[in-house]
Amino acid sequence: MFNALAVVLFWSFASTTVTVDAAKRLYGLIGLGGVLGGLSGASLVRTFIISWGRETMLYLCVILVALIGVVGFIVLRKTGVADKPAVTRADCKIECSPSGAMSALRSSRYFLSISLIVMCYEIVSGIADFQYGSTVEQTIMEPLKRDAFFGAVGQVQSLVAIAVQLFLTSYILRRYGVKIALMVLPGAMLLGSLGFLALPTLGFATLLSVSDNSMSYTINQAARETLFVPMSRMERYTVKAFIDVVVQRFAKVLGVAVNLSIIPFRGSSALRWLSLVSLLVLLGWALLAQFTGQRFEQLATVAPSHQRDR
DSSP states (O other): OHIIIIIHHHHHHHHHHOOHHHHHHHHHHHHHHHHHHHHHHHHHHHHHHHHHOHHHHHHHHHHHHHHHHHHHHHHHHHHTGGGSOSOOTTTOSSOSSHHHHHHHHHHOHHHHHHHHHHHHHHHHHHHHHHHHHHHHHHHOOSHHHHHHHHHHHHHHHHHHHHHHIIIIIHHHHHHTOHHHHHHHHHHHHHHHHHHHHHOOOHHHHHHHHHHHHHHTTTHHHHHHHHTTTTSOHHHIIIIIHHIIIIIHHHHHHHHHHHHHTTTTSOSHHHHHTHHHHHHHHHHHHHHHHHHHHHHHHHHHHHSOTTTOOO
C-alpha cells in the first residue's frame, strides 16, 4: 500500500514541480537517495534487529514516516503547490477517474506506450526473479548458505545501483536523452536472458538479478518518470496513477502466470525456456522505448511542461 500510494504521489508531485531539463539533472540524484535509503534500512535491520527487536524498528519507521510528512508539508508550502487545486478543468479534458485514464490510454499512443513499457518490465522482471530464486534453490541446498548468498548478492546489487546513479543516470539522460536511457535496462537483461538460455547456470541467473535490481530503480526509473514531465497536471494525477497502480500490478500477475506455467516441469532445463518469453517481451520493450523516447523529445520541445494544455 505504501509503494502503491506514497511513491506514486511523490513522483507525480516531482513531475509537477520540475521542468524536463531539471528532471534530467535531478532524477538521478533523487533515485540515489532512494538507493542509499534502501541500503541503510537493510543495514539497520541486519545490524540491530536482534538487539533492538521488532517493536523498536517499528517505532523508528513511525518516526521516519512522520518526518516524511513534515518535510513534504514544508516543500508544498515553499513551492506553492499546496495553495493550488491538484487538478483543474483547464489542465486537460480527460476525466479524473479510472475510466478517464483508460480513455486517455486508448486515445494517446504516447500514454499507451508508457503503460506497455511498464507491463514489459514487470513481466521480464518477474521471470528473471523466478529464474534466479529457483536456480539458487537448486544449486545451494543448505538454507544458511543460501541465505548468505542472497545477502551477498543483495549487497552487490546495492553497490552497483549506487555506482549507476552516481556515474551513469544523470550523464546518460543529459548527454544522450531519455530514449537511450530507456534502452539500458532492456539491453542488460537481454544479455542476461541470452546467457541463461544458452547456459542456465547460477552465474547467469545472478547476472539477471543484479541487472534488474541495480538498474530498475536507478536509470530506468529516472527515465520512466521523466516521460511524465511533459504531461498536464490532470494527466499526471490520472493517467500516471492508473499506470503505476493498476497496469503495473496487472503486469505482475501476468508475470506470475507465466512462471506458474512451467511449475510442472522441474529443473534448470525448464527454467531456461522462460528466457524465450523474456526475449520476445524484451524485443517489444526495445521498440516501445524507441517510439516513446522520440515522442517524448517532440512533446518536450512544444512548450514548458508547466504551461502545456493538451
